[in-house]
Amino acid sequence: MKRFKYSIIKYMPDPKRGEIINVGLVVFLQQKLDVRVINASAKLRMLDGSSSMDDIEHLKNSIEEISQLAGSPERAMSILRGFRGSSYLSDTAEFVIDDSNQYEQRVRNLFNLLIKPYSTKEKTVRTPRILSHLKDKFESMNILAKNTDELSKHKVVYNYPLNEKSGFHADFILKNGKFHITEAIDFNVNDLNSKLKETSMKVMTFMEGRKALGDKTGSYFVYTATSTIEKEITSHLNMASDYSDELFNLADTKDAARYFDMMSSLAGHNRLIH
Numbered sequence: 001m002k003r004f005k006y007s008i009i010k011y012m013p014d015p016k017r018g019e020i021i022n023v024g025l026v027v028f029l030q031q032k033l034d035v036r037v038i039n040a041s042a043k044l045r046m047l048d049g050s051s052s053m054d055d056i057e058h059l060k061n062s063i064e065e066i067s068q069l070a071g072s073p074e075r076a077m078s079i080l081r082g083f084r085g086s087s088y089l090s091d092t093a094e095f096v097i098d099d100s101n102q103y104e105q106r107v108r109n110l111f112n113l114l115i116k117p118y119s120t121k122e123k124t125v126r127t128p129r130i131l132s133h134l135k136d137k138f139e140s141m142n143i144l145a146k147n148t149d150e151l152s153k154h155k156v157v158y159n160y161p162l163n164e165k166s167g168f169h170a171d172f173i174l175k176n177g178k179f180h181i182t183e184a185i186d187f188n189v190n191d192l193n194s195k196l197k198e199t200s201m202k203v204m205t206f207m208e209g210r211k212a213l214g215d216k217t218g219s220y221f222v223y224t225a226t227s228t229i230e231k232e233i234t235s236h237l238n239m240a241s242d243y244s245d246e247l248f249n250l251a252d253t254k255d256a257a258r259y260f261d262m263m264s265s266l267a268g269h270n271r272l273i274h
Contacts, residue, residue, distance in 0.1 A: 006025060006026060007025075008115070009059070009063070023037055025111050033064065134184060158172055170182070174266055179214065180266055192229070219245050226251060
């Protein structure tokens with residue numbers, strides 16, 4: 001388990017107005033600072049008509065130069081925290097990862113959450129019913145993570161990013177010695193044709209998961225289907241079976257109990273009583 005301290009770069013273009021925006025992120029590594037700033041001038045224009053991206057790039061370069069002159073991240077942190085001009089660093093916070101391969105993704109997530117301007121074109125994505133059901137169930141079992149940092153506590157993380165560039169996310173992931181990915185589909189729909197493509201995407205997610213997290217990553221395909229529909233989706237299930245360790249139909253009481261018992265056990269809890 002690895003811990004990293006970080007600060008938000010805050011910018012106040014006009015002290016008289018007192019409006020502050022987050023323009024960057026600084027992660028304090030052992031040998032250097034990882035400095036990232038926004039690349040969208042629209043966020044600056046919301047508050048100040050004269051600020052430009054050149055100002056932000058200059059600020060980034062200044063922070064990096066101070067880091068080099070300071071000689072150590074601790075010394076750089078002390079110096080930078082002493083500045084209280086139009087730009088300054090927030091109090092430090094901390095994030096935790098299990099291995100170095102998770103670093104880049106975790107920092108990107110923080111940047112998107114804390115720094116990146118909201119897009120006016122972004123639409124609210126409706127969460128599929130089966131995913132909502134699983135989230136509610138995991139929460140009732142007290143094993144649903146509040147954030148990705150709780151992955152190291154054997155909690156189940158929802159919508160975990162596997163690859164930022166390709167856009168692959170695991171529906172659910174848990175770590176207990178090795179990673180365990182759950183992908184879920186609801187087959188109880190009128191049009192099953194679209195579900196073949198969705199199944200293919202789930203399979204690709206399993207493949208991406210093993211590529212990013214290791215060949216030993218557990219893969220579990222969870223679905224809901226009535227007995228009638230289950231007969232119609234044999235090809236879908238065969239495809240999923242080829243790339244997953246186990247399949248579970250939540251419409252089947254025994255299958256559902258088996259799956260949630262397994263997840264409870266992986267999370268370090270006692271088996272559920274049915």
